[in-house]
Amino acid sequence: MIVVESGEMKIMERDAIRQGVSLSSLMEQAGAAVAELAAKLITQKKLKNITVLCGKGNNGGDGFVIARFLSLMCNVTVIIASENPETDLAKLNFNLIPDKVNILYHTSQREECADVIIGSDMIIDAIYGIGFKDILDPDSTELVIRSNMSTAIKIAVDIPSGIICNTGEILGDCFHADYTVTFTALKPLHVLYPSMDYCGEVTVAKVGIPQNIVDMCTYAMKTTDEYIEKHPIKPLAKSAHKGTNGTLLSVCGSYGMSGAAVLSGMAALRSGVGILKSAIPKSIYPIVAGKLTEAVFLPLEETEDGLISIDDFDKLQMEILNRASAVLIGCGLGQNDDMGDLVSALITTSTKPVVLDADGINAIAANIDVLRQSYAPIILTPHPGEMARLTSTDTQTVQKNRYSTARNFASEFGVTVVLKGANTIIALPDGNVYVNLTGNNGMAKGGSGDILAGLMASFLAQGMNYDEAAINAVYYHGLLGDKCSEKFSSRTMLPSDMLDAIPEVL
Secondary structure (H helix, E strand, C coil): CEECCHHHHHHHHHHHHHCCCCHHHHHHHHHHHHHHHHHHHHHHHCCCEEEEEECCCHHHHHHHHHHHHHCCCCEEEEEECCCCCCCHHHHHHHHCCCCCCEEEECCCCHHHHHHHHHCCCEEEEECCCCCCCCCCCHHHHHHHHHHHHCCCEEEEECCCCCCCCCCCCCCCCCCCCCEEEEECCECHHHCCCCHHHHCCEEEEECCCCCHHHHHHCCCCEEEHHHHHHHCCCCCCCCCCCCCCCCEEEEECCCCCCHHHHHHHHHHHHHCCCCEEEEEEEHHHHHHHHHHCCCCEEEEECECCCCCECHHHHHHHHHHHHHCCCEEEECCCCCCCCCHHHHHHHHHHHCCCCEEEECHHHHHHCCCHHHHHHCCCCEEEECCHHHHHHHCCCCHHHHHHCHHHHHHHHHHHHCCEEEECCCCCEEECCCCCEEECCCCCHHHCCCCHHHHHHHHHHHHHHCCCCHHHHHHHHHHHHHHHHHHHHHHHCCCCCCHHHHHHHHHHHC
8 A cells, every 4th residue: 555645645636636536526435435434333333323523624524424424324413613614515515414413513512512422422533634734723622632531433534633644743632533544545644653543443445536646646655565465475496405595694692682693593594594694602602502403603702791792803704705695783782882893894894785783773873874885785673762873863753753764864874774663664775665564562572673683684685685675574574473462462472472473474
């Protein structure tokens, strides 16, 4: 699926009109799509009292259409949020509302509106649409707050009122939807933090914009599932052997962080890499070797605090130049004064693609220009805190601007950025951005990122391009999480459970 900003959505509507599609038919189909979902819920849950909150624009017009359809099966009240309909289409559909629909005006009938909301089984939000850019007016704010306090099922039309479409920002109060029905394409707010938490289950309805217009539009992002459909993982050749399946050099682990080397290494092995060479401090070799029986090991000299010593850089460089197909740097690597120099040296001299994760990212945060000096593709997999260090900002700022932060950094430094979190963002150096919709909150545990890094580096070592490796790894990593959540629940699943699910998912 594509993710389209509000301005491009308006261009698509304009182009549809030029091809003979009427705005009135678009509104009719939009209202019908929401009414269809509402009708299913009404039937399933035996609901009786439905309230539709309507604004003055075309989003309110959608609400009037919805009210007309639903009045055929239950009690419907329309609440005019603050002002009478202003657009021609909204006025037209307001006048088509059947007499049996109860119409209330919040500005003059506050108590009646409050009583109706309290008694509602379902509340449909059609106050503001994708053109909303500020904070809700006082009347809309009051309606939204009352609705959020209700136990009624809540459906948002296109977007929950109070959210800025293109950024997902929420500057005041917003409607808390259980379901959102959007039209033609996803919008950024549906996939970005923090707005995604207020959209509930999002469905995309086709409302009559010709497919050729959709195919030609300028999108902000695409979802990973569309990429996966067009770029499936290729089966192994019958003549494949460990050499043709790639060699991954994993520079991971430190004293106290052996688990990171194990989880990332096992993910790489399970996902098909021919040879895993694990470069680890000598002190944790017995621990890691006991878990990764199929790996080859490069035990290295270490510092007093149990981290890989920069004195063994030559050994690592020789492995990269002569044997590795790809390199993974950072899972549980640890931090000290020399680590920045070691990681920088590995990056700038590597001739093989690199996945830079966790402490590998932290090691270069004070000297990110080394990324420009790389001869090989680099994929960075930061969580929001690590992204904040890379961009000299704070986590909150990153989370408010996930799309632009990842895209700008990837373009500026010529790297692929995988900004982890709910709906992980994959920003490619060519400016294309993908958003991942697989995965769940049960993956929010230490170790999940190590598995992602191992998958990604394994795919690189097996010959995938950087975009294929990043997008496939993120997508299937999320599927692993979903599989484990179904089996164990989000609360009780562990990252190691995801390793056991790899054979089934892949």
